[in-house]
Amino acid sequence: MSDTHAESIPFVRETTLPQAAPPTAERGVYKWGRENLFATPANALLTLVSIYVIYVVLSAILPWVLNGVWNAGSLSECREILAGTRGGCFAVLVDRWEQLFFGFKYPSDQLWRPTLTLVLFFFAVAPVLFFDLPRKLLAFTAVFPFLAYWLIWGGPILVPIVALVGVGAGYVVYSRLVAQSFAGGFFGGIAAAAVVWFLGGYLVDATTGPSSLLDAVPSRDLGGYMLNFMLGVTCVSLSVPIGIALALGRQSSMPLIKWLSVIFIEFIRGVPLITLLFVASVMLAYFFPPNSTVDLFLRVVIMITMFSSAYIAEVIRGGLAALPKGQYEAADSLGLDYAQSMRLIILPQALKISIPGIVNIAVGLFKDTTLVSVISMFDLVGMIRGPILASTDWNGVYWELLGFAALLFFVVCYGISQYSQWLERRLATDHR
Amino acid sequence: MTTLTDPAKGAFRPSMLLYDTRYRSLTLQAIAAIVLALCLMYLYSNLADNLRAAGLNISFGFLADTAGYDINQTLIDYNSQSSNLRAAVVGILNTLLVAFLACVTATIFGVLAGVLRLSPNWLVRKLMAFYVEIFRNIPVLIWIIIIFTIMTAVLPAPSAFRGDDPDSSMLFNLAAFTNRGIYIPGPYFTRGFGLEGNGGLNWILVIAVLIGSLIGTRAVTASANAKQEATGVRPKTLWINLAIWFVPIIVVLFALGLQWDIPALRGFNFGGGIQIGGPLIALWFALSIYTGAFIAENVRAGILSVSKGQTEAAAALGLRPRRVMSLVVLPQALRVIVPPLISQYLNITKNSSLAIAVGYADITATLGGITLNQTGRAIECVLLLMLFYLIISLLISAFMNVYNNSMKLKER
Amino acid sequence: MTEAVKTPAQMAVSDEVAISIQNMNKWFGSFHVLRDIDLTVNRGERIVICGPSGSGKSTLIRCINALEEHQKGSIEVDGTLLSSDLKNIDKIRSEVGMCFQHFNLFPHLTILENCTLAPIWVRKTPKKEAVETAMHFLEKVKIPDQADKYPGQLSGGQQQRVAIARSLCMRPRIMLFDEPTSALDPEMIKEVLDTMIELAEEGMTMLCVTHEMGFARQVANRVIFMDQGQIVEQNEPEEFFNNPQSPRTQLFLSQILGH
Numbered sequence A: 001m002s003d004t005h006a007e008s009i010p011f012v013r014e015t016t017l018p019q020a021a022p023p024t025a026e027r028g029v030y031k032w033g034r035e036n037l038f039a040t041p042a043n044a045l046l047t048l049v050s051i052y053v054i055y056v057v058l059s060a061i062l063p064w065v066l067n068g069v070w071n072a073g074s075l076s077e078c079r080e081i082l083a084g085t086r087g088g089c090f091a092v093l094v095d096r097w098e099q100l101f102f103g104f105k106y107p108s109d110q111l112w113r114p115t116l117t118l119v120l121f122f123f124a125v126a127p128v129l130f131f132d133l134p135r136k137l138l139a140f141t142a143v144f145p146f147l148a149y150w151l152i153w154g155g156p157i158l159v160p161i162v163a164l165v166g167v168g169a170g171y172v173v174y175s176r177l178v179a180q181s182f183a184g185g186f187f188g189g190i191a192a193a194a195v196v197w198f199l200g201g202y203l204v205d206a207t208t209g210p211s212s213l214l215d216a217v218p219s220r221d222l223g224g225y226m227l228n229f230m231l232g233v234t235c236v237s238l239s240v241p242i243g244i245a246l247a248l249g250r251q252s253s254m255p256l257i258k259w260l261s262v263i264f265i266e267f268i269r270g271v272p273l274i275t276l277l278f279v280a281s282v283m284l285a286y287f288f289p290p291n292s293t294v295d296l297f298l299r300v301v302i303m304i305t306m307f308s309s310a311y312i313a314e315v316i317r318g319g320l321a322a323l324p325k326g327q328y329e330a331a332d333s334l335g336l337d338y339a340q341s342m343r344l345i346i347l348p349q350a351l352k353i354s355i356p357g358i359v360n361i362a363v364g365l366f367k368d369t370t371l372v373s374v375i376s377m378f379d380l381v382g383m384i385r386g387p388i389l390a391s392t393d394w395n396g397v398y399w400e401l402l403g404f405a406a407l408l409f410f411v412v413c414y415g416i417s418q419y420s421q422w423l424e425r426r427l428a429t430d431h432r
Numbered sequence B: 001m002t003t004l005t006d007p008a009k010g011a012f013r014p015s016m017l018l019y020d021t022r023y024r025s026l027t028l029q030a031i032a033a034i035v036l037a038l039c040l041m042y043l044y045s046n047l048a049d050n051l052r053a054a055g056l057n058i059s060f061g062f063l064a065d066t067a068g069y070d071i072n073q074t075l076i077d078y079n080s081q082s083s084n085l086r087a088a089v090v091g092i093l094n095t096l097l098v099a100f101l102a103c104v105t106a107t108i109f110g111v112l113a114g115v116l117r118l119s120p121n122w123l124v125r126k127l128m129a130f131y132v133e134i135f136r137n138i139p140v141l142i143w144i145i146i147i148f149t150i151m152t153a154v155l156p157a158p159s160a161f162r163g164d165d166p167d168s169s170m171l172f173n174l175a176a177f178t179n180r181g182i183y184i185p186g187p188y189f190t191r192g193f194g195l196e197g198n199g200g201l202n203w204i205l206v207i208a209v210l211i212g213s214l215i216g217t218r219a220v221t222a223s224a225n226a227k228q229e230a231t232g233v234r235p236k237t238l239w240i241n242l243a244i245w246f247v248p249i250i251v252v253l254f255a256l257g258l259q260w261d262i263p264a265l266r267g268f269n270f271g272g273g274i275q276i277g278g279p280l281i282a283l284w285f286a287l288s289i290y291t292g293a294f295i296a297e298n299v300r301a302g303i304l305s306v307s308k309g310q311t312e313a314a315a316a317l318g319l320r321p322r323r324v325m326s327l328v329v330l331p332q333a334l335r336v337i338v339p340p341l342i343s344q345y346l347n348i349t350k351n352s353s354l355a356i357a358v359g360y361a362d363i364t365a366t367l368g369g370i371t372l373n374q375t376g377r378a379i380e381c382v383l384l385l386m387l388f389y390l391i392i393s394l395l396i397s398a399f400m401n402v403y404n405n406s407m408k409l410k411e412r
Numbered sequence C: 001m002t003e004a005v006k007t008p009a010q011m012a013v014s015d016e017v018a019i020s021i022q023n024m025n026k027w028f029g030s031f032h033v034l035r036d037i038d039l040t041v042n043r044g045e046r047i048v049i050c051g052p053s054g055s056g057k058s059t060l061i062r063c064i065n066a067l068e069e070h071q072k073g074s075i076e077v078d079g080t081l082l083s084s085d086l087k088n089i090d091k092i093r094s095e096v097g098m099c100f101q102h103f104n105l106f107p108h109l110t111i112l113e114n115c116t117l118a119p120i121w122v123r124k125t126p127k128k129e130a131v132e133t134a135m136h137f138l139e140k141v142k143i144p145d146q147a148d149k150y151p152g153q154l155s156g157g158q159q160q161r162v163a164i165a166r167s168l169c170m171r172p173r174i175m176l177f178d179e180p181t182s183a184l185d186p187e188m189i190k191e192v193l194d195t196m197i198e199l200a201e202e203g204m205t206m207l208c209v210t211h212e213m214g215f216a217r218q219v220a221n222r223v224i225f226m227d228q229g230q231i232v233e234q235n236e237p238e239e240f241f242n243n244p245q246s247p248r249t250q251l252f253l254s255q256i257l258g259h
């Protein structure tokens, strides 16, 4: 391995130095070309090779895209229209776009629901991603999960309302009690929420009837790119609080807490996501009470959340470690207790420096949601490899479909990573 | 934060359990332990109930049963009459094989791309940035499937090589790229030991000679260093090192009668030589280019982290560029590059579990796939699978710790 | 000494004991940092601690508000024994203010929020009242107009004055300073020292690790010299500077005053 370095790095050394030459922008295209493309014979060769590579790739892709067929009912129809010329059969995207985005079972007349959810989602994340927006917008972010649940799964509206009221009650109790003691606020809040949910459960049971505005859609009918999106968003949001708890646990001075956190984190990070998905699909059900039916979607969410929370915990641990010791000491010397100093002093700062790292984890996780196709869930990749490529009409349209999937992921992941870089630059110059 | 004075004289009060720093953490841990134990007991009782209801038990006896399925790419002898355990071992070896191959090529791709991203050539820089962004931002599973599709849907079937005027022809008459895999010439021995098997002893001999050469060159370098320290003049070592590397191995290979088995079309398929199956190639290549994009970023960051002042300072001391590189820049850049590189190796190993998506028989596909489905031993199979990956991860991170510690020592 | 000059000793010092440290020892692992420290500080007294680097000055005052634990002996602050009882620790911390060398302001909070945080969460003061108190003390350290800025936007001297105001907002009865001026540029040192002098004149009990000998002469009732974890010498400033007893003190003073 060090051999490769020994050979390649001297090469860098010779060629990086000229890079520091004075700006050449104003000296004309010809000069720029000479200095940036043909400075030395080796360099000129590299340029020619690059141009050749670009030519090969473009000459393969461009005619295929430009000559593509967008209107056909099947691959054979495509071939007829192309009549022997080279071209993609993008008609499959037109024909099957519903399946690609929503899976093959979501009721077609209800597709506005996930679409609306997606639009609302952008409003909900905006205040989280951009600190400059008014903080009041976070109120919508708090309501969004319940709204999204109802829009996507439908069913009686009382369920998300009871859930929301429970959380609201918990929050009110928490904010009343937290000034006295964090533990009191925390457990009081949980207790209040539990009471509301318990009572609300009776209410929901009592009112089962046809009165639901939106038809219920079971989890197994979710699919396509929507499924990737939902898994990514849900699991990342759930795993941030768990990740915080794990990171604090790993820093704890209590050996039991510390070692539990370490074992959990290292265990999760040591196994591939696939094995955790196997746990979700074949093993987890054994650990729920007999006769309970926890659907596959929920089991997968549980496992992916565990997975990403371990990685997020490590990012946050880095953020905590980056804070100067003086911050802890100042908080102590003012008489703040552990919960207060974490909540008011340490975590706000540590989380802020961790955001770029968390965003990177989120990108990785979003890409990893494609793995659910291995345990026969029909996400975007699952849809392509399963129902669409297996259909008689479209058997054999690999490139159009795989290229489309790649494009969808690229757009989202590249966008998020650009955001993360922007944020990093901003945090670096932030005076706070 | 906690304060300890001489033993408190006052009597013990229950409130001290929570408000005395000596007991507080014990109390909290005891509560945590109780909660944890309750959770585990709850999960365990559910498990027991569910297993009883399904008439199952936990037992690893199935490992000794006949596997009953075939694996087309194996490193050790295996047939469908072998046990599940042997199938798992085949899977483990296949995992290690693809992980090893992918680590090597990913490093090559990554170092090349990372170095080229710093090239003064604008076009090359942009092209490499394009490579990195494209591969990092598209799921590796999609890459695996794309390359597998190229293998199966684009490459010709073996039958296309048949006839007087075939549609496809072999590369230099040595290698064939078909949708059943790639066939390349395979070496074999005509003399020597253990020819009945696959010449295992001969291979050991070859490896031993190579190790001997390695030790020999090390010794030459050491004696050159010693001479340089003593006299100040560094003797030329290039030719003697080349000789130590090449002469013994050539002699040995010649003595053992090395021959190449060229693949050729036999019946419906190619025979002879070494067959590398399509799934292996898809997985290997996809993991390499995908991880290579990440490694490229690490390499670039590592090289950039060595400030220019360092190079200049070394050059000002009169060191020649080659020595500047090997004595000053490389050690510093490696210190930044190696830790993330090792965690990329770990990622490769874990991502190799995606083999199951293209039917490469790694441990996830054998133990976690076919064996699990045939025996229904879900819990046992998944546990063993996780255990295997955990051990690999622990080994890799132990190695990383050793490396980091040795670096830390040098920092002082 | 004439009537007109107000000597440190004449500023009000009561007989009431504020801090009493007896036979206190502390180890870091096997390293004995503090040895048999005995120190009594009366209410209103102003004490300057000096000594070579590594002598344990910081450790001593950090033990007083339990930022470090001591292993042997006793520390009593305002009649509260510093024991393993969390309530005692909390009580002592809320009565003892501390200023650090590197200010340790909370960078994510505004100056005003820095000052109101502890009163609101520890003292449970209503927010309005906390803001009034904070503005009062910010005026006292002469930076009320910066209340809505963030610490990163202030100069070092201003930050240290905010740190003092932040401690004062808890209405401490004792203030600890750990080299409050040693991270500052010379022109900023004066503004911080002026603030501290003003505080001293109001009768605050102060323990101050500093090498500002002018400050020691002007305000201290007593100067303590520490070396290798021990209190080597303590005396009134005039005596201490003009007539040091121990050779170690003489050496230290010659080094610090010499240049």
Ligand SMILES: Nc1ncnc2c1ncn2[C@@H]1O[C@H](COP(=O)(O)OP(=O)(O)OP(=O)(O)O)[C@@H](O)[C@H]1O
Pocket (backbone or CB within 6 Å): C028, C031, C033, C051, C052, C053, C054, C055, C056, C057, C058, C059, C060
């Ligand atoms: N957390 C710690 N662990 C181990 N040793 C420590 C720790 N903190 C301080 N020490 C050691 O204790 C000794 C006293 O430290 P202290 O900070 O009290 O010195 P100081 O008198 O304040 O010095 P300075 O003038 O440099 O601030 C030093 O030798 C230091 O290395």
Ligand SMILES: [Mg+2]
Pocket (backbone or CB within 6 Å): C057, C058, C059, C178, C179
């Ligand atoms: Mg100090």
